[in-house]
Amino acid sequence: MSASVLHHPSASPASAGGGPLLRFEQLGKVYPTPAGPYPVLENISFTVNQGEFVCVIGHSGCGKSTLLNMVSGFAKPTSGQVLLNGRPIEKPGPDRMVVFQGYALLPWMTAYENVYLGVDSVKPKLPEHEKREIAMEHLEMVGLTAAAEKKITQISGGMKQRVAIARALAIRPEVLILDEPFGALDAITKEELQEELLSIWNTQKCTVLMITHDIDEALFLADRLVMMTNGPAAGIGEILSIDFIRPRSREDIMEDPRYYELRNQALDFLYNRFAHDEDEKA
């Protein structure tokens, strides 16, 4: 594909999704500490549309995980609220499935059993054969049909992450939440998984909220990149719109001059305007 395809007028802009799905309203989180209350996040307001892929980037300690935890329901906001389809989020639920940083697969089960347990827990009333089909179908989606009967302890980190993604997608969440999903993987596995995630997202059209440390990953995957300022009291510094057409290919994006503009913008934000203290010292 040539770069010109990217600018084809009939191609729909990537960020075009459905209506608003997830709304952050004046969201704030304060943690009590022995040294007094510590504000992690302050005044976060933005909206994620149905079917949108949003990445969140920021230095460690800026409250990215806290932000996601308030979407998944593991943490409660101190002020403001997060609304899903207009309803405030109160507790964890399968409509906001999480792909955990450490995979969080049950090691005494096989890959298949892990995915099946998810389906079976969320939709216990489905007929047995349908639940099995859903589990196998999603394992196939991440290319794990052959390893379905392997114990989690017998498979590699990349395969574990695939199982975790299959488990998350199999329950058809409205929002898929990923907390630095590819951070622990080697470069090649990481690129493979990014591409798989993207192709699955293209077919399932679920909404994705993903934390990352990697600007290139965000530029390849996301419709929008939320860049957080440093804590305490971190907020949204800037939101980049990444409107490369979809489906994307790495090569095409790399040839697009906008890629470098966006990349420089993000780098400038992270390493000049909001350089981390520790990074400066280093």
Add this chain to the structure above:
Amino acid sequence: MTTSSAPTTSRGDRTPPTGLALWWKNNRKLIVPPILGIGGFLLFWQLSASLGLTKLAGPLSLFTEERTRELLFYPFFDRGGLDKGLFLHSMSSLSRVALGYTLAAIVGIAAGIAVGLNKGLDRAFDPLFQFLRMVAPLAWVPIALVLFQNNQPAAIFVIFIISIWPILINTAEGVRQIPQDYRNVALVLQMSSGRFFTKVLIPSALLYIFTGLRISIGLAWLAIIAAEIVMPGTPGIGFFIWDAYQNSYVSDIVLGVVWIGAIGLILDRLMAWLQQRISPGQ
């Protein structure tokens, strides 16, 4: 091992060992020291008995004393009442252990899970558990006799109360050690408590539970001897030893102790084997 092949061939007059010789070569380091150690101990014991340094009969008395030799070679006889072979005495003791230990396992695992899941319960009862587990088996005997007014249930109670603590404390620890990630998965999937129990809690805590069960089987066996010695009149290996002591059959005491040690060892090995069989994938 091939480490010695070079020097052997350099001498040129010896071929590498095969068959039995090879087996002996590989295993002699495991076989010779225990034989020397145990043999040396028995020899020292026999000598000090023969020289009259102690009133305790030497190991040879198991064969030289006619009454003891009969007990040694005929463990299955039953002349009614308390006049039985050692195997039958041991089985009586073991059946009591089985009853008390099973009760301890059921109550211990259930209470351990409750305490492990509930911080309030844990704080309320942990000091009590820590205190009670330090009470020696013999100290429980009078309490048991007062409580039950009858030797049989009292003996079972002593087994129960001695073997419950390691099971309870280890189970509670195993439940507390369930990784937060697994709990979070259960929360997101909104697993029913029954499903969480069978699919997450029990498999996750199994290793700890078995550690407790293994420690307890040893304690239960120790306790039954103590209980039977103090509560004579019922068949059992503890009673047998006490009876032998009353009649000054010193070599019978020695034989009884050999049985106790051997059974304790077998019970421990059995639990170790079960532990390995049941919890491999972790």
